[in-house]
Amino acid sequence: MRSTLRRFLVACVETWQFTAVGIGSVAIVTMLVLTAQSVSEVAQSRGEVEAGLALAVAEQHAQDFAMHVGCSDQRMVGGLRSSLVQRRSGDRRWIEIEVAVPKGRSYSFMCEILSGSLPPTLRRPLSVLGEVNRSLFDDEFALSATKASDFPRVDLSACNRRDVTAAGCKSFVHDVSIALLHLRNGTDQSDYRLEADPDGVLRPRFGESGILVVDGNLWVERGRGTLQIELARPATLVVRGNVYLGRSLACIGSGRLTIVAEASDIGEWSEGSGNVFLGLVEDDAKQVVSIDASLVATSDCVVSSNSATVLGAVVVGGDLIATHEESRLVVAGTRLPHSREPNPGIVRRGSRRPSVLVPVAVEDQSVSPLR
Amino acid sequence: MSSTDARPEVYRPCIPYKRPGLWMDLTQGVLVLGALVFAFATIEPVRREAIDVVDTRRAAMRTYSSLAGRVERVNELDASDRGRAMEEARDSLRKLQVLWDRAEISSKLRPAIETRATGPALVLVDVGQHVAGSGR
Structure with a gap:
């Protein structure tokens, strides 16, 4: 029994450095992976925030355009540049809005100008x-x-x-x-x-x-x-x-x-x-x-x-x-139409408004800080 | 010289804690462990803070879009329910503004409720408010 314990202690003394290096390496790799994950999450969340802000700014531009409230084709809101282009197809009017956030990334949205909302x-x-x-x-x-x-x-x-x-x-x-x-x-x-x-x-x-x-x-x-x-x-x-x-x-x-x-x-x-x-x-x-x-x-x-x-x-x-x-x-009412959804043939009421904005394409996927 | 003397000396510690250089090795080990603990203690709070910011940002954006929908639907309510719904929306806006600042989403834009011809709408107000454009 005594000799077994002695042999174990000897083995520990002879291999402890190897064990320490192994544990240290695992700890360092774990820390690096966790840090990289959180950095990537931060970058991803910045992208999500940019996309959300771009949608909100485009939505405001479309609303103002539909209601003719002092709306220009180009505007700058909080550092985000929004440009609007009109398109016509028969009696229907469409607008395309491109929102460029700082550092070159841009988001495009499209919507139809509707004569009012659904009943x-x-x-x-x-x-x-x-x-x-x-x-x-x-x-x-x-x-x-x-x-x-x-x-x-x-x-x-x-x-x-x-x-x-x-x-x-x-x-x-x-x-x-x-x-x-x-x-x-x-x-x-x-x-x-x-x-x-x-x-x-x-x-x-x-x-x-x-x-x-x-x-x-x-x-x-x-x-x-x-x-x-x-x-x-x-x-x-x-x-x-x-x-x-x-x-x-x-x-x-x-x-x-x-x-x-x-x-x-x-x-x-x-x-x-x-x-x-x-x-x-x-x-x-x-x-x-x-x-x-x-x-x-x-x-x-x-x-x-x-x-x-x-x-x-x-x-x-x-x-x-x-x-x-x-x-x-x-x-159930789980699939009710949106009040700004184009619903063909149904007479709309109220003032003009844009339909729900649809993202068209995203250019330059590089992530840039907003602030 | 005998044949025994010619053999290379192989270290075989009989008493482990009396091994030469043991204290040096232990000091080295403690230092490495200390460095690892220090690195972890430095990185972990920063990582937790980053995760917290990410969660707050996502919560703020989710709240913004859900509140925008709620404010838009106020118009569809009966006149009797409209006042109460607007009051609730304003309460939610106050909470959203707190969340917005905590999430550090944008120092130039802040959510606000505006009353327009089509009814109330949740908008982003430019704190520096400047409009550039060609005009229509």
């Missing part, structure tokens, strides 16, 4: 002008009062008629039998159903205007899973009839969809018009639908689904009706 009803999860069937909701909640003047109005005057009609667009199939499958007496108007591409994704061609008009009823037939709609920018689907949603819809891409069911102005129809049906009408209330879009019904919104969830805004000009006791509506 407030499109910014709320639920707005109903008529009666609300409270049994649709599990929880009691206070529904804010909606004025008729806040109801979104559609204006197609700025659009080319050829651009906006859904006829001829392969995503909308004229179907003479679909109404008879779901309604005892069928419908009087033309019926269209949404038809996805072979890969299961729907790609409606909204064209330059971002609007499509369906002259008739629109059906989203039941099917397996969610029907995906690919949209690169905000789009509005105006249906001059009823909208029957029997399947979940999800938007993929950077666009958002607004479906407007307008009461037809060319006659009286047995099935009515301007109504949105969440769940197909003859449903036994077992269907579950989730709609990733904003829905505007100039007439009623009828919920026959056991569980209908709408992620965008629900705006109802008439009543909100439940067909079954089990019917439930969840107005």
